[in-house]
Amino acid sequence: MSKSLINKYMNLKAGYPFWLVKNGLPFTFPKLDHDVETDVVIMGAGISGALVRYYLVNAGIQCTTIDARTIGLGSTSASTALLQYEIDVPLYKLTEMIGKENAKRAYQLCGEAIDTLEEITKGFKLDGFKKRKSLYYAAYKKDVSWLKKEYEARKEAGFKVRWLNEDELKDQYGFKGYGAIVSDKAAEVDAYMLTHCLLQHHKKGEDLNVFDRTPVTDIKHSKNRVVLKTESGHTIKANKLIYATGYEVVNFIDKDIVNLLSTYAVVSEQYNDRPFWKDEVLIWNTADPYLYVRTTSDNRVLVGGRDEDFSNPAKRDKLIDRKTKQLTNDINKMFPNLNFIPEFTWTGTFGSTKDGLPYIGPYKKLPNGYFSLGFGGNGITFSVVGAQILCDLLQGKNNGDLSLFSFDR
Template identity: 35%
Template sequence: MELINGNPFWPTTLQSNSSYPVLETNLSCDTLIIGGGMGGALSAKLLTERGINTIVIDKRKVGTGSSLANAGLLQYTNDKTLTSCINTFGEQQGVRFYELCRYAMLQLTEIVSKLEIDPCFVPRTSLYCASTEDDVIKLEEEYNTLRRYGFDVELWNRQKIESHFPFSRAAALYTYGDAEVNPYRLVHSLLHSSVQKGARIFEQTEMTHCDFMEDGVVCYTSTGTIRANKVIFSVGYETQEIKNDRGAYLQSTYAIATKPVKDLSSWYEQSLIWETSRPYLYMRTTPDGRIIAGGLDEETPREDQRAIRALNRGQALLKKVAEYFPLSNLEIDYAWEATFGDTHDGLPYIGPHPKYPHSYFLEGYGGNGTVYSMIAASLLTNAIAGNESKDLELFSLTRTSKPSPV
């Protein structure tokens, strides 16, 4: 599967990233992680901290799959509001999902504070803007729901938005506890830390097939095998090539990184900004003064049209950024298109599957992939260590997913 087209920004930010060998022998381990992106890297970090003998393989260079297209906005709020989660899953499960997302943000904050390679993790606030006047009622309802269940949020009216930003919207939710991160640096930093704890990592090493035995799994590659007690499949949207999740769907998303902007003083607190419209626009800044913007999700174009589509949609994104921030000399430096996956009910897939013994799947579908990967890494590490949580039921791979409002 071709995951990315165009020219992603993140590889330019880490010139001396680690490289790992190709697997050329037969090995064994406690846990094998297939996939060296964000989910795999977070899982490797937590597993090795528990002293669990871990191997990671990736068919590409690590961090160059979907993680390379990640815009690096980290939020406890979701594309599916807490109000909608409660309506879909019930009060207990809906609130629990948001609590897990909030706790995952705290876990990420703690983890990155101890990493040797700086992942450019910066705490941020978020501004969730009403795209139309009709969305104000929805934001007011969501504000009341979040407050009712103990989430720190403010409801801003037009006057307050205009007093802090150079644009006007009828209303917005202002939330705390979010962050921005460089996802490429984070993946490499997590894997670097895992290696120091004993993890073995192999790049350009593609799983050809697995045999599921009574006492574990044997993973075959073209040049070696790995026998593992447990396996975590963390291959992102390419999971659909292993098993078909009927509750999931794939499409294309777009992103740009501008050239550095000299003056971002009009961008209050450099908050993360996103919209109620679907598909929506999101924006953030970088430490060197760039603006990263993305969204405009749509059905995936024909393969021969994807690269030019990335350029065209990039111009559309730049125009939208300028509507929010009428800055001089806004220019695109990098533009890319990427495969993006979501589920009909708005939750990721995390956990075991009855057709794959001794295995777990980590499928961070949705716009909050890094936060979902943190939730998954924590739940799966606990399960492998013998302390399986009932929270896994919320993300069951065998649940019935139906379209629901966001």
């Protein structure tokens, strides 16, 4: 492939993402101002690219990371970072699509990724990670029958879950729904700060080799190597190229794999204490689009949802005020005593796939090119899975999970 990419980088967010305001720019990185030869180049330094780099550094693989923007200012800063094993496509339905063992494995990989992220964040002493439970409730009475089916599928797959009927949900968690699944395994994280920490990880005596504000204008794939040209005229020669460009993947492949959506999020003013719901579980529901709710480490509540099909940034951004009012009404109706007052609001673009699964691995039309595309509502856990699979592939190891997420599935 050889194509001009200049001016094709998407405007992925708008508004004031809470994590960006809270953390500012914790680390800075240089522009690429020289030619580079490297074993692997990672294009994209959001959470997906940062996790791939973390694994490659640990494996002793020489790599260089580049990003067109200042680090973290793409969709990562807009992430609401609810970490769940649950995929946007329910387990029972995914079983019908790809078979019981494959569906079960996809869910289990996401569960294992939460534990992996906990261990990684411990190494960075990151206070933005917190283990939680997850509550998935029926927004409508008609959803109860399939949600019970989903409960049985998860239970059979070995997940620690329990069923709440309508009265139990109200008594224990204080809001109305028609039934719910409570899962023991979930977590929340500050994805923006985690990304910055991951990009500081390196072997003693070695350079970081992370460069931002370095747009790529041309890429040539061949059977022996990949050559990238940057906007400033520098050349990067690599044996392998990993695309961790997220939703901008539409610029690089010609296969229709993702539907782009816009989601909206609101974070409350800070509370003096934590007058929140039981266990501060992550909450989401069966509506389409679904509502999702979590807390933050500094006594705030985040509510998100009200998704729209993405058409262009201007149309997406015009809806921020209306969506803020709607989401504020949603959470205040759910928890009237919370008196939720919005302070930070934003919108971001994300992608969904037909089966809810990411795309990971090689793409035949781009020799020596690999992808880590963690689409969906739990893209961060998929990014862990992608990093593990690609690290194996680059070391010449077989990975039995590759076929689950391949472009040929």
